[in-house]
Amino acid sequence: MNESAAIDARQALPQEADTCFARFIDVQKSYDGVELVVKGFNLDIQRGEFITLLGPSGSGKTTCLMMMAGFETPTHGEILLQGQPINGLPPHKRGIGMVFQNYALFPHMTVAENLAFPLEVRHLPKAEIARQVDRALGMVRLEGFGSRRPAQLSGGQQQRVALARALVFEPELVLMDEPLGALDKNLREEMQYEIKRIHASLGVTMIYVTHDQTEALTMSDRIAVFNDGVVQQLATPETLYELPENAFVASFIGENNRLQGEVVEHLGERCEVVLDSGERVVARPVAVGGVGTRTTLSLRPERVALIGDDDEGRYDNRFSGIVQEVIYLGDHLRTRLQLCGNDEFILKTPNAEGNASLRPGQSVTVGWTWQDCRALDA
Amino acid sequence: MSQSPSDTLTTADGVPLKVSLRRAVRRSKFKALLLVSPLLAFLIIAFVMPILDMLWRSVDNPEVSTRLSRTVEALEGWDGESLPGEPVFAALVADLREGQEARDLGLLSSRLNYEKSGMRSAISRTARRLGNLEPPYREALIEINDSWGELSTWKLIERESSPYTLSYYLAAMDRQLSPEGEIVKVPDYLEIHVALFWRTFWMSAVITGLTLLLGYPIAYLLANLPLRHSNLLMILVLLPFWTSLLVRTTTWIAILQSQGVLNDMMVAIGVIADEARWQMIHNKTGTIVAMTHILLPFMILPLYSVMKTIPPSYMRAARSLGGKPILSFRRVYFPLTIPGIAAGGILVFILAIGYYITPALVGGQSGRFITNYIAYHMQTSLNWGLAAAIASILLLVVIVFYLVFNRLIGVDKVKLG
Numbered sequence: 098m099n100e101s102a103a104i105d106a107r108q109a110l111p112q113e114a115d116t117c118f119a120r121f122i123d124v125q126k127s128y129d130g131v132e133l134v135v136k137g138f139n140l141d142i143q144r145g146e147f148i149t150l151l152g153p154s155g156s157g158k159t160t161c162l163m164m165m166a167g168f169e170t171p172t173h174g175e176i177l178l179q180g181q182p183i184n185g186l187p188p189h190k191r192g193i194g195m196v197f198q199n200y201a202l203f204p205h206m207t208v209a210e211n212l213a214f215p216l217e218v219r220h221l222p223k224a225e226i227a228r229q230v231d232r233a234l235g236m237v238r239l240e241g242f243g244s245r246r247p248a249q250l251s252g253g254q255q256q257r258v259a260l261a262r263a264l265v266f267e268p269e270l271v272l273m274d275e276p277l278g279a280l281d282k283n284l285r286e287e288m289q290y291e292i293k294r295i296h297a298s299l300g301v302t303m304i305y306v307t308h309d310q311t312e313a314l315t316m317s318d319r320i321a322v323f324n325d326g327v328v329q330q331l332a333t334p335e336t337l338y339e340l341p342e343n344a345f346v347a348s349f350i351g352e353n354n355r356l357q358g359e360v361v362e363h364l365g366e367r368c369e370v371v372l373d374s375g376e377r378v379v380a381r382p383v384a385v386g387g388v389g390t391r392t393t394l395s396l397r398p399e400r401v402a403l404i405g406d407d408d409e410g411r412y413d414n415r416f417s418g419i420v421q422e423v424i425y426l427g428d429h430l431r432t433r434l435q436l437c438g439n440d441e442f443i444l445k446t447p448n449a450e451g452n453a454s455l456r457p458g459q460s461v462t463v464g465w466t467w468q469d470c471r472a473l474d475a
Numbered sequence: 476m477s478q479s480p481s482d483t484l485t486t487a488d489g490v491p492l493k494v495s496l497r498r499a500v501r502r503s504k505f506k507a508l509l510l511v512s513p514l515l516a517f518l519i520i521a522f523v524m525p526i527l528d529m530l531w532r533s534v535d536n537p538e539v540s541t542r543l544s545r546t547v548e549a550l551e552g553w554d555g556e557s558l559p560g561e562p563v564f565a566a567l568v569a570d571l572r573e574g575q576e577a578r579d580l581g582l583l584s585s586r587l588n589y590e591k592s593g594m595r596s597a598i599s600r601t602a603r604r605l606g607n608l609e610p611p612y613r614e615a616l617i618e619i620n621d622s623w624g625e626l627s628t629w630k631l632i633e634r635e636s637s638p639y640t641l642s643y644y645l646a647a648m649d650r651q652l653s654p655e656g657e658i659v660k661v662p663d664y665l666e667i668h669v670a671l672f673w674r675t676f677w678m679s680a681v682i683t684g685l686t687l688l689l690g691y692p693i694a695y696l697l698a699n700l701p702l703r704h705s706n707l708l709m710i711l712v713l714l715p716f717w718t719s720l721l722v723r724t725t726t727w728i729a730i731l732q733s734q735g736v737l738n739d740m741m742v743a744i745g746v747i748a749d750e751a752r753w754q755m756i757h758n759k760t761g762t763i764v765a766m767t768h769i770l771l772p773f774m775i776l777p778l779y780s781v782m783k784t785i786p787p788s789y790m791r792a793a794r795s796l797g798g799k800p801i802l803s804f805r806r807v808y809f810p811l812t813i814p815g816i817a818a819g820g821i822l823v824f825i826l827a828i829g830y831y832i833t834p835a836l837v838g839g840q841s842g843r844f845i846t847n848y849i850a851y852h853m854q855t856s857l858n859w860g861l862a863a864a865i866a867s868i869l870l871l872v873v874i875v876f877y878l879v880f881n882r883l884i885g886v887d888k889v890k891l892g
Contacts, residue, residue: 168791188794189803201792205810214806215796266797 117177118144118302119165119270124174126160134160136326138174142304144269147296149305151313152323153349158306161323162272165304167191178270189218194263194271194301198278200255202247208234208258209243215266233265236295253284260292264299273305277312289315310350314338322346343384344473347395354401354442356394360472363388367467370394374438379413379467384474391475398431398445400469404462412464418442420459430455436463526870533863536640538586539632542579543570547636550629559629564612567623568605575602589858590642590651591631597622627654643864668848668865675845676872678763679827685767686774686823687816694778694815699787712775720769724833727765731755731837757839765837770826774819781815817884825873845869 119142126135135157142148150158163169165176167188175182183191202211209230216226234240237257247255256276263271273292277285293316296303307313313320314334321331322345330337330346341347348355358372360382368382370392378394385392404415418436429447432455436442444463455461484492508515540547545566553559574580580602587594597620608615617624634652635642645651645658649666653659660666693712697705715723730736733752741747755761785808793803831846838844845865852862 166791166795168794187800188791189797189799191795192797193795195792195795197788197792199786199788201786201788203789203792203807203811214793214798218797218799218802262792262796272795 117141118146118179119304120175120177121161121165122175122177124161124164124171124176126157126164126169127172133172134326135164135171138328140321140328140331142302145300145302147293147303147305147316147318149307149313149317149320150323151307151310151320151349153308156323157326158308158321158323159274162274162304162306165270166193166195166272192266192268192270194266194268196259196263196271196273196276198275200247200259200276202255202258202262204247206246207243208239208245208247208250211247211258212243212262212265215262219266229265233261236264237261237291252280253288256280256288257291260295264295264301268301270302270304273303275307276305277307277309285312286315292316314350322349324349340383341395341471341473344393344395344475347393347471347473352398352443352445354396354398354439356396356437356439357475358392358394360385360388360390360392368472370472372437376416376437378437378470380470380472381468383471385472392472393475395471395473396465396469398443401444401463401465403444403446404464413467414470415462415464417460417462420455420457420461422457423455434461434463529863529866529870531863532859533643533867534639534641535860536586536635536638536642538583539635540638542574542583543567543632543636545570546632550633550636553629553633555626555630555633558613558624558626561611561613563629564616564623565610567616568608568612571598571602572605575605585857586635587631589646589861590635591622591627593622594628594631596620597628630654640860643860644868646861647864647868668845671843671845671848672868674843675828678759678842678844679824682763682766682770682827683774683820683824685763686771687820689767690771690774690778690819691812691816694775694782697775697779698782698785712772715769715772720832721836723769724765724836727761727768727837728756731761731764756837757842759838759842761837761839762834762842762844765833766827766830769833770823770830773822773826777818777822778812778815781812781818785811814884817880821876821880825876828872829869 119140121138121140124135124138125133127133138157138161140148140161150161152158160169164171167183167186171184176184178191178193202208203214206214212230212233213226216229221229230243231240234243237260239254239257239261242250242254242258247258250258256279259276263273276292277288280288289312292303296316305313305316314337317334319331319333320337322329322337324345329349330342332340337346337350341350344355347353356372356378358370358378360368361371361377362369363382363385366381367379368385370378370380372378372394380392380394402412404412416436418434420432421435421440422433424431424433427448429445432444432446433440434442434444486492486495546563549563549566550559553563571580574583580598584595584598587598601616601619601623604619622628631654634656642652646661647668649661649669650658651661693708697708697712699705700708728735732738733754733756735756737755738747738752742749742752747753755764789807789811790803793807794800798806828844829846830844831850834842834844835847835850838847846869849862849865849869852858852865
């Protein structure tokens with residue numbers, strides 16, 4: 098049952114500064130001198146890593162990316178690239194590839210000219226440029242598209258060209274600013290795997306900005322969850338999902354049942370919480386103070402089980418609720434319960450035999466273990 | 476793809492689809508036409524008809540054929556080698572008598588005088604003595620004025636007897652028909668129009684270039700500053716439109732004249748001596764400065780409208796790919812603004828070559844445009860045919876520029892704001 102410890106161990110990373118490929122050290126950014134958009138950002142990036150900056154819009158993630166690219170200057174703090182401070186270095190001297198939200202393909206140039214641009218400004222010989230352009234087109238599977246204009250390509254193809262252009266001059270670091278935001282769902286998923294494949298085959302370091310948690314979970318080695326200019330949690334996808342450290346991360350990553358209450362007993366590894374509706378719940382204390390502090394209990398809907406008559410005693414927490422609504426989603430069922438004074442308690446059950454018989458108004462008993470129920474900040 | 480289905484498609488009742496569609500939209504088209512009809516009528520009356528009238532006047536040549544109809548008739552079959560015979564002179568006297576009674580000999584004498592100087596006095600002198608003129612008219616007329624004894628006079632009358640003429644266009648290009656019917660240059664001291672056309676074109680080109688130079692950075696700021704600042708800047712750009720053109724032009728006189736603000740300042744800080752003040756007004760400098768100022772918004776607005784559609788990420792992409800700022804600008808930003816440059820350029824250039832008030836007020840003798848000569852021929856010399864011919868040439872130049880522009884850039888790219 099102690100899988101969380103294993104995840105924690107996997108998350109452990111070398112903290113030696115010299116081995117870091119890129120570092121943000123106490124970076125702060127303010128546009129108007131009144132408000133900080135980024136408040137003390139610290140991040141160590143290993144060579145070859147895929148790091149995602151995830152957060153709602155306005156959380157400061159894009160600003161951090163722009164500071165790395167050189168389009169914004171940090172108000173305070175330092176950014177290091179391969180051990181060298183780059184605060185004063187103009188963007189064109191940083192050698193960082195970048196993929197923009199709307200691709201920013203030059204509309205007056207053909208695909209091949211777009212790809213040749215970074216090579217031409219580096220004064221490569223013509224034959225070499227042609228060879229590299231062909232290679233880059235092959236990498237994104239767009240052989241033969243060189244003479245087209247960006248406007249003649251579909252969204253997905255433009256996205257591939259933008260990716261190829263950011264990679265063609267072989268940068269060691271590639272930044273991506275919500276590159277898949279404009280694509281439809283199927284194409285987006287296809288491109289996620291494509292980017293992962295390219296990342297794995299080239300071994301470049303990538304910093305990826307998105308507000309889409311699924312995208313972040315699918316692609317990243319590590320994810321930095323941003324909110325309000327602060328990194329809420331920096332961890333691997335598994336850790337973020339399984340072991341969120343605060344209420345924001347818990348609610349931002351995946352679905353989440355929230356129960357409000359007060360800690361009444363703190364036993365170190367576990368604690369007891371009395372909900373506002375009066376029920377007593379055993380939970381794992383993650384970010385709570387001592388007895389008497391308010392807390393938000395976070396519980397994944399798929400970790401809540403329907404309890405039949407035969408599994409008496411398997412769950413630490415058992416409550417009965419009334420089914421409000423059942424939504425059929427094919428592979429699983431989403432059941433909304435009224436439980437512990439919460440009208441929005443969600444229960445996810447796989448569409449297995451015997452599980453499909455819930456009806457609104459029916460009374461059911463559900464249960465969950467104390468390990469799955471995390472007591473976070475209020 | 477290869478076969479067109481349109482000619483076989485029909486609606487359910489067998490009417491061809493196209494016919495049916497046309498019927499369906501006819502009513503709404505008619506309503507739309509009704510809405511624009513006041514404007515359409517206004518445009519036809521105030522714009523299309525004057526232009527047609529102008530084109531007509533530039534070739535219209537009624538004076539000789541109507542006023543001297545008998546003479547023209549009598550001249551038919553004339554060999555052109557020697558002076559015509561007595562019947563022609565008799566017909567001329569009859570024509571002139573009728574003209575004197577109708578009091579419209581002035582138009583005729585002016586018309587003939589354009590082509591041959593001395594004709595005005597010949598006709599007016601003859602007209603005064605028509606009362607007691609006795610046959611034989613040939614000798615009598617030649618005695619009154621030598622012109623009637625010159626072969627070229629009669630050739631002129633014969634030549635201009637056609638109701639249409641190209642002689643106004645020839646005059647507008649500083650050309651004329653010699654008595655032998657060849658196109659020759661007018662004497663040097665009469666040459667004026669061609670030089671003025673060239674001056675109009677090159678000064679307009681200079682003005683267009685200056686507005687581009689000054690307007691490009693402003694348009695860039697307008698398109699890229701935060702909204703709060705760009706709104707203020709836009710108001711500043713549009714401010715001149717709220718001030719009378721006349722006021723803006725005369726302000727430049729106050730600034731640039733030899734006792735003006737700029738000269739006074741230069742003298743005060745010791746850049747120039749009091750007796751060596753710059754002559755900046757009533758010459759080419761004055762016209763160029765004032766017109767650049769006045770036409771600047773017409774360059775800024777099309778540039779702005781194009782620049783606004785260029786996302787900042789293009790330049791960022793170019794920079795991140797390793798392009799130095801100037802190279803990125805040259806390779807990426809500048810090519811994308813060419814439609815705006817062309818639109819602003821064609822707009823300013825066309826407006827400039829047709830500009831009148833500003834060169835008239837601040838141009839002096841050397842800074843005048845061809846338009847000032849059109850006005851001169853309209854108001855002072857009253858040679859409307861020549862004015863119409865010059866204006867038609869100007870119109871033709873504008874149309875040619877427009878067509879070239881449309882070919883190279885496309886008119887649909889022109890947007891204001």
